[in-house]
Amino acid sequence: MQPKPPRVIVLQEPTIKHWKPLPRGFYRRHPTEVAPELLNKILLRDDGRAARIVEVEAYAGGEDPAAHSFRGPTPRNATMFGPPGHLYVYFIYGMHWAGNAVCGDAGEGMAVLLRAAEPIHGLELMYQARAVARRDQDLASGPGKLAQAFGLNRQLDGADLVTGDRGVALVSDGTPPPDNPAVGPRIGISRAMDFPWRWHVPDHDHVSGPRRQSRNGAKHDPAR
DNA sequence: CCAGTGATTTCCT
DNA sequence: GGAAATCACTGGA
Numbered sequence: 001m002q003p004k005p006p007r008v009i010v011l012q013e014p015t016i017k018h019w020k021p022l023p024r025g026f027y028r029r030h031p032t033e034v035a036p037e038l039l040n041k042i043l044l045r046d047d048g049r050a051a052r053i054v055e056v057e058a059y060a061g062g063e064d065p066a067a068h069s070f071r072g073p074t075p076r077n078a079t080m081f082g083p084p085g086h087l088y089v090y091f092i093y094g095m096h097w098a099g100n101a102v103c104g105d106a107g108e109g110m111a112v113l114l115r116a117a118e119p120i121h122g123l124e125l126m127y128q129a130r131a132v133a134r135r136d137q138d139l140a141s142g143p144g145k146l147a148q149a150f151g152l153n154r155q156l157d158g159a160d161l162v163t164g165d166r167g168v169a170l171v172s173d174g175t176p177p178p179d180n181p182a183v184g185p186r187i188g189i190s191r192a193m194d195f196p197w198r199w200h201v202p203d204h205d206h207v208s209g210p211r212r213q214s215r216n217g218a219k220h221d222p223a224r
Numbered sequence: 225c226c227a228g229t230g231a232t233t234t235c236c237t
Numbered sequence: 238g239g240a241a242a243t244c245a246c247t248g249g250a
Contacts, residue, residue, distance in 0.1 A: 057242070066242070068235090076234060094232030096243050113242055132245070144243045188242055208243095225250080234241085 027084035031058035046167035049122035061109030069109025096144035
């Protein structure tokens with residue numbers, strides 16, 4: 001008896017059929033190692049929605065006071081303590097969902113928060129999911145926006161990003177991560193502010209925040 | 225451009 | 238009781 005093959009993510013656009021999911025081993029590492037390598041990877045839904053990841057943050061379980069998992073498992077963060085390569089979706093501020101890729105080994109509570117992405121396919125569905133968006137940069141430039149654009153919610157908490165069992169996956173189109181990603185402190189936290197665990201593609205239009213930080217942290221000079 | 229604020233679940237003190 | 242891995246809207250400069 002042959003093992004059942006994993007569900008194949010099928011897209012409507014034939015040019016992207018050669019995208020392949022990131023293997024389990026990609027995630028089975030420390031999130032500070034995984035996070036910068038997730039830049040330029042592609043978040044995919046089987047309805048044709050796709051976006052290039054341009055901003056991420058690492059959260060490292062018991063060694064990270066800012067992580068949901070710092071004080072151990074709760075009903076909300078249970079997925080974070082499961083095996084790597086699964087999607088941890090949490091609810092925050094009474095309004096917003098956000099998606100993470102679980103990293104490390106089961107039991108460690110480590111993950112990478114998907115903070116922002118550049119939509120590259122299925123934009124009509126994203127505009128439908130985010131009626132307030134007026135420009136492409138409004139669709140997924142922030143963890144709450146990204147989750148809304150992709151319909152990430154409690155039903156997708158625990159989905160396997162490697163097999164795509166619930167129609168959501170992280171894949172590569174061959175684009176490497178940036179050679180010199182911007183690095184800085186994580187956004188919206190009040191503990192472990194000194195951990196420089198946020199990475200993003202430098203000078204990218206779809207990164208979250210009122211100002212985009214350049215590689216050396218300097219402000220943009222409009223005269224140049 | 226920027227600061228202030230409401231929305232309102234989950235978890236901690 | 239209050240902060241939290243946030244966002245959109247308001248109003249002033």
